Amino acid sequence: MGRMLEVLSANVSYGDMVALRDVSIYVQEGEAVCVIGPNGAGKSTLMTAIAGGVGLRSGHIRLNGESIAGVKPEDIAALGVTMVPEGRHVFGTLTVTDNLRIGGMLKSSSRQIADDIERTFEIFPRLRERSGSLAARLSGGEQQMLVVARGLMTRPRLMMIDEPSLGLAPMITEQIYHTVLEMRSRDGLTLLINEQSSERILKHADRIYVLRGGRVQLEDLAVNLRDGKAISQAYFGFHPQDEGAAS
Numbered sequence: 309m310g311r312m313l314e315v316l317s318a319n320v321s322y323g324d325m326v327a328l329r330d331v332s333i334y335v336q337e338g339e340a341v342c343v344i345g346p347n348g349a350g351k352s353t354l355m356t357a358i359a360g361g362v363g364l365r366s367g368h369i370r371l372n373g374e375s376i377a378g379v380k381p382e383d384i385a386a387l388g389v390t391m392v393p394e395g396r397h398v399f400g401t402l403t404v405t406d407n408l409r410i411g412g413m414l415k416s417s418s419r420q421i422a423d424d425i426e427r428t429f430e431i432f433p434r435l436r437e438r439s440g441s442l443a444a445r446l447s448g449g450e451q452q453m454l455v456v457a458r459g460l461m462t463r464p465r466l467m468m469i470d471e472p473s474l475g476l477a478p479m480i481t482e483q484i485y486h487t488v489l490e491m492r493s494r495d496g497l498t499l500l501i502n503e504q505s506s507e508r509i510l511k512h513a514d515r516i517y518v519l520r521g522g523r524v525q526l527e528d529l530a531v532n533l534r535d536g537k538a539i540s541q542a543y544f545g546f547h548p549q550d551e552g553a554a555s
C-alpha cells in the first residue's frame with residue numbers, strides 16, 4: 309500500500325492564532341484513518357488545508373507523491389479529494405436528488421450523473437425513499453447521509469469527513485459508519501475522518517491520530533488503542549495515575 313496522502317510538518321496560522329504546529333500525518337491507499345481531538349484541536353483546519361482551503365505557513369502536503377500545497381481547492385478536488393465539512397450543509401430548498409445532482413456536476417456528464425445517483429441510492433436506500441423530499445425536511449442522520457452521498461458523487465479517491473457523528477444518536481452514527489466502510493471496500497475509497505470522541509470510531513478505523521492544541525499527541529493502529537488509556541492521556545493531556553493521586 310502506497311502513501312496516498314502525506315502531510316509533513318504542517319504549520320497553519322490564522323493571523324496570530326496558531327492552529328497547527330508541525331503536524332505530520334499520512335494515509336495509505338485504502339486505509340480508514342481517524343483524527344480525534346477536542347474542540348479547537350485543529351482537526352477542521354487540517355482537513356481544510358489538505359483540501360486547499362487554507363494555506364500552510366510551512367510544511368508539505370503530498371498526494372500520491374506530488375505536492376499539492378498551494379494548489380487551488382477545485383484542482384485538488386479534480387485530483388480525487390473530497391471533503392465533507394462539518395455541519396451537514398445541504399441545499400435545504402432542493403430535493404435530495406437535486407442535491408446529489410449538484411455534487412456530480414463538478415466532474416461528470418449528465419449520463420454519468422444519473423448512473424451515479426442510482427449507485428448512490430443503492431448504497432443509501434434511505435435516500436432513495438426520500439429522493440423527492442426537500443433536504444431541509446430530512447432528519448439529522450439523513451442529512452449526514454446526504455452530504456456523504458453528495459461527496460461520493462464527485463467520485464473521490466480520498467474522502468475526508470469532518471465530524472460525521474456530531475449530534476447524532478449512536479445508532480444513526482453506526483449506520484453511517486457502516487455505509488461509509490462499505491463504500492470503502494466497494495469502491496476502493498480511502499478515508500480520513502475527524503471525530504471528537506474515540507468511542508465509536510475505534511472499532512471502525514485502521515489508524516488513529518490524537519490531535520490537541522494543534523499538535524499530534526499520539527498516533528497508532530486502532531487495535532493498539534482499544535483500552536482507551538493512551539487516547540485519553542493524549543486527549544486530555546494528563547497521566548491516568550494523576551487522576552488517582554488527585555482523588
Ligand SMILES: Nc1ncnc2c1ncn2[C@@H]1O[C@H](COP(=O)(O)OP(=O)(O)O)[C@@H](O)[C@H]1O
Binds near residue numbers: 326349
Ligand atoms: N477562520 C478562522 N479564523 C481564526 N481562527 C480560527 C479559524 N478557524 C479556526 N480557528 C481557530 O483555530 C483553532 C483550531 O480550530 P479548528 O481547526 O476548527 O479545530 P477543531 O476542528 O479541532 O475544533 C481554534 O483555536 C480555532 O478557534
Ligand SMILES: [Mg+2]
Binds near residue numbers: 351352394
Ligand atoms: Mg472542527
